[in-house]
Amino acid sequence: MNIVQTLIGNTFEQGLLFAFLGLGVLLTFRFFRFPDLTAEGSYPLGGAVAAALLVAGVNPFAATFAAALAGALAGIVTALVHTRLRINAIIAGIIVMTAVYTVNLRVMGRANTPLLTTPSVFGDIVAALNAFGLPLRESVVANIAILAVFVAVVAAAMAAFLRTDLGLAVRATGENETMIKALGVDTDWTKMVGLGLSNFLIALSGALVAQNHGFADIGMGIGILVTGAAAVLIGEAIFADRTIGVWIFAAIVGVLIYRLLVVLALYVGLQPIDLKLITAVLLLLALALPRFRHRLRFG
Amino acid sequence: MLTLESLTKTFFAGEASEVRALEDVELTIGDGDFVTVIGSNGAGKSTLLKAIVGLVRPEAGRILLDGRDITSDPVHRRAGWFGRIAQDPNDSTCAGMTIEENLAMASKRGRVRGLRRAVTPVLRENFRAALKETGLGLEGRLETRMGLLSGGQRQTIALLMATLANPRLLLLDEHLAALDPKTAELVMGLTDRLVRERRLTTLMITHNMADAIRWGSRLVMMHRGRIIFEAAGAAKAALTVEGLVRKFHEAGHRDLADDRLLLS
Structure with a gap:
């Protein structure tokens, strides 16, 4: 495999793993218009729950689903803290994120759980396809194919949900809460649905990343919200039209471009320890560039 | 249909800036009524409407819908009965x-x-x-x-x-105020048509005395949180802007600061 193939392979594999994170952050960061810091807890929570269950011998699909549900629960707790106790949504997210850190340590029983010998959803799917006579090996290409199908299904489901009666109410809650309340919607409920769904997707990313990388780590969530936000903003910068389908597609493309930029940064000699700085700079650029472009055009 | 019983609301209670937005307001709206509410700034018109939909919680009095006390129901639970439009077009829709x-x-x-x-x-x-x-x-x-x-x-x-x-009751909170005169005329014409076609019971707040006289079947004038004048049927039809201003002064409110605004 030549270097270009490796770069592209890495971009798509890691990018698609992060696609669920992008979709989850899109829900809160864009539709609810606030950065939900629960993500910093729910992402490693997804990894931790999946790891603990896999080590305990649970089926990888059940473990992954349970991990996502745990993330949803974290989001629901944030929503309850915000709505019932009337605490600012960002502060509520910080409180839950901090609490979940301990939960993650308790769930794993240690700071890092290796998953090199346990089965994973990727291995299981490849094995199932082999049983059907498809001569596929566990590889980057196989992982990309599996993830692409998975992302497409989840994205389609999310787009469909956001066009349902409840989905419209969730979107309107972020945009004009007074109006949607006046139409009979209990926004405490829709906030719970939105934050639950968002963190469900974010924890799903965490669970899949843990299985792909072969370990879950207590520190894997640091800066993850910035990563998601950068991806969402990069996607937005590319697509002008804003229908639900485009919003979702843009978030996924944004994640892939974000990953490509990270891969290129590493390729030109930056070290993995520089990653958070790169991510922060990318987010800064994604936030500042549209404004700068505006100034160039009209100033 | 809708009955307001001695509704009272005070903002900034106990402070220097205390405002009595609603003071012992009594109002009964019957099925099919089209009530226009007129009054100067701070008369309590918007507060009245917000109390009905639940955005403002009165400290005294009751709100009865078909005899049922809804005074402490949250906004979303009474939403099925009320359709409300605010002054700012951005408030009533999702951009x-x-x-x-x-x-x-x-x-x-x-x-x-x-x-x-x-x-x-x-x-x-x-x-x-x-x-x-x-x-x-x-x-x-x-x-x-x-x-x-x-x-x-x-x-x-x-x-x-x-x-x-x-809805059981259509609530219009100066829904024409942010529009240019021509558009306002168009939207008001459509409002009147919808109200008549669907026999909607309506409460419309306006700054404009001429509008308050021209539209609707009943007129209510508010000042400083109180209802100071009411007219319906033939009595309302006979009203003039000058007559309304006189009513205002007769009621002892010579300090009407924004006569000009009301007459516009």
Whole structure:
């Protein structure tokens, strides 16, 4: 495999793993218009729950689903803290994120759980396809194919949900809460649905990343919200039209471009320890560039 | 239908800036009534309306709908009965969502929202027909985002949204105030037509005395949180702007600071 193939392979594999994170952050960061810091807890929570269950011998699909549900629960707790106790949504997210850190340590029983010998959803799917006579090996290409199908299904489901009666109410809650309340919607409920769904997707990313990388780590969530936000903003910068389908597609493309930029940064000699700085700079650029472009055009 | 019993609301109670927005307000609205509410700034008109929908919690008095006490029901639980339009077109619609999505949300007013597709082909046809009647040419732009429309267009959609699910009471909170005179005339004409066609019970707040006289079947004048004058039927039909101003002074409110505004 030549270097270009490796770069592209890495971009798509890691990018698609992060696609669920992008979709989850899109829900809160864009539709609810606030950065939900629960993500910093729910992402490693997804990894931790999946790891603990896999080590305990649970089926990888059940473990992954349970991990996502745990993330949803974290989001629901944030929503309850915000709505019932009337605490600012960002502060509520910080409180839950901090609490979940301990939960993650308790769930794993240690700071890092290796998953090199346990089965994973990727291995299981490849094995199932082999049983059907498809001569596929566990590889980057196989992982990309599996993830692409998975992302497409989840994205389609999310787009469909956001066009349902409840989905419209969730979107309107972020945009004009007074109006949607006046139409009979209990926004405490829709906030719970939105934050639950968002963190469900974010924890799903965490669970899949843990299985792909072969370990879950207590520190894997640091800066993850910035990563998601950068991806969402990069996607937005590319697509002008804003229908639900485009919003979702843009978030996924944004994640892939974000990953490509990270891969290129590493390729030109930056070290993995520089990653958070790169991510922060990318987010800064994604936030500042549209404004700068505006100034160039009209100033 | 709707009865307000000695409704009282004070803002900034105990402070120097204390405002008695509502003071012992008694009002009964019957089925089919079209009540216009007139008054200067700070008369308590908007507070009255907000108390009815639940955005403002009165400290005394009761709100009865068909005899049922709804005074302490939260906003979303009484939403099924009331359709309200605010002054700012941005308040009554979602700018980032399409025309049909906004209408679909309104068509489920007060109902449980589940996982069914919001905009069905049947609904879309209904919306198209309703939009066609407004004569704004929006029936072909159902998938246009609300934010791209003019203030008058948005307020027209807000009017459709407020009346779509046939509310028990239509509440108009100076819904023409942000529009230019020509558009305001258009939206008011449509309002009057919808109210008459659907026999909607309506409460309309306005700054404009001429509008208050011209439209509706009853007129209520408020000042400093109190209802100071009422007229209905023939008595209302005989009202003039000059006559209303005289009523104001007769009621002992010679300090009417913004006569000019009211007369405009």
